[in-house]
Amino acid sequence: MTDVTDRIGNVTRQRYEQLVSQAKELIAQVARAQFALGDMALEIEPMRAVGGSMPNGTDDLFTVTESLQMFADDIGVERRTVEDWRYTANRWPEKRRKEGVSFTVHRILASVVDDDERWAAIEDAPFNPRTGARQWTPDGAKRVVGQRVDRPVTVDEKVQAVADLTRDDEVAAQVATGLLKRPTVTEHVTPAERVRVVTELTRDDTVAQQVTTDLLRRPAVARKAMRDDTTRMLVNRAQFDNSNETRDRIRERTPAVRAIEHTIEYLDLVGSCHSFVATLGRLVPQLRGQEFTEDERETVRRQSGRVRAAADWLEGALDNGEFTLDEQLVQLLKGE
Known part of the structure; x- marks a missing residue:
């Protein structure tokens, strides 16, 4: 009985290899057919420079788009498909087309601007770690030309894929919340990035107040924070403002408090004057004889x-x- 682990899908590995071999032959036939169709489209409408005239010098009876649309309609495909065939066939002259490489890979590599680089690129198939051989895949071709791959493998490719999927703010918020709940993720975030994230999350004053209160309840945090001159000054200022607000509320509720404060402030003022005069009276005589x-x-x-x-x-x-x-x-x- 065949081991389940030796099956791919619903077939054995041996049968799978047979199907792959047959599929490669069909893909080669498809590629030849697509190139042939592209050559036909080129014959109908050769590639020309922007603003260029017909190669034969005659007036255009149809625009390029109209001609290709007519051809596409007559053979039953989308005009865009015909345009892809035509573009790819033009970028890959018959002698430069690589046998055994799909038309899709040729189309992707067609975006390599320099001709010599393009010819060299298709000869240098990337290594496929799954098969242990050098072979072209659409993603392999996309990596060569810098396009986004369909199946990200490297960290950079995965990061880009996540960035694309989280362009919507609501999606990004849910993803970020889930990620930050994973300790192994947060430990890789640099202190500077953590500060930036906290700053962004505490732009709302209510949130900032709650976070600050919780942080200052941690003795080590409060002690280090108070070493900063600006922080200490702002905290002292806040305490002073809070005291003033409390005093104002008490004054509104209890008018007699103002009279008491007046008496205290008056006594402080008179006492300050008396203290100053007394201090001078004590110090000035002691200065006699000094230079x-x-x-x-x-x-x-x-x-x-x-x-x-x-x-x-x-x-x-x-x-x-x-x-x-x-x-x-x-x-x-x-x-x-």
């Missing part, structure tokens, strides 16, 4: 100017109720 360089004296004068500006601003604010800082005063208080 100062010109740079040191200039530094003290500059700081004294800032103190006077701040005091003038305070007095003016109390008199006219204007408590905002103008740009010039801000720069002065910053020492700029």
Whole structure:
């Protein structure tokens, strides 16, 4: 009894080999027939340069398309088929046609621009690892001319096939979701690509908020993130803004809070003035007998100017109720 593993489809391997041999003979006959049909189409309408006239110098009674359409109709095929025959036959003169190679492979290799390269290409059949022999297949020819193959084998070919199948955003989203659930896939994604993906996925503020909250709950992540000056500044700013928002809500709900804050702020202001005067009263007497360089004296004068500006601003604010800082005063208080 024949082993099941020694069968191909519904036939034995021996019968399969017989069928392949017979099919190759038929394919060779088909190729010769297709080339013959292409030669006929060329005889009816020779290839000519764009804008060229009829080779015999006569006026055109029919356009090329009309002539080929008539021929196609009369033999019962599509005009496009006739055009393929004609083009391929023109690219492969009779002496250059390779016996045993299908018309399909000839048609694909016909796109090789240089004649010499085309002649050389068809003589160099690629190795077929399945059969262990050098032989032409349509995909093998497509690889030579850089066309997309029907059965991708290499990583690049498979990536291109996936890219073609995922041009639709909905399909791409489902495929990406499925792939990212596979640990062996995600571990091959570079850190830079992971950052880019996370950035794209967190453009929505709600999503970004949830992701950030979850990430900062991881001590190691939070600690390293806070080492960045910009991040730390923004976090501090956010905390300050949140405090202001909370205080504003409390003020709206409890008007008495504002009166309490006023008292606290007033006491802070008076206390700051008193503390400054007291500090000067303690330090200035201790400077008796000390020598100062010109740079040191200039530094003290500059700081004294800032103190006077701040005091003038305070007095003016109390008199006219204007408590905002103008740009010039801000720069002065910053020492700029």
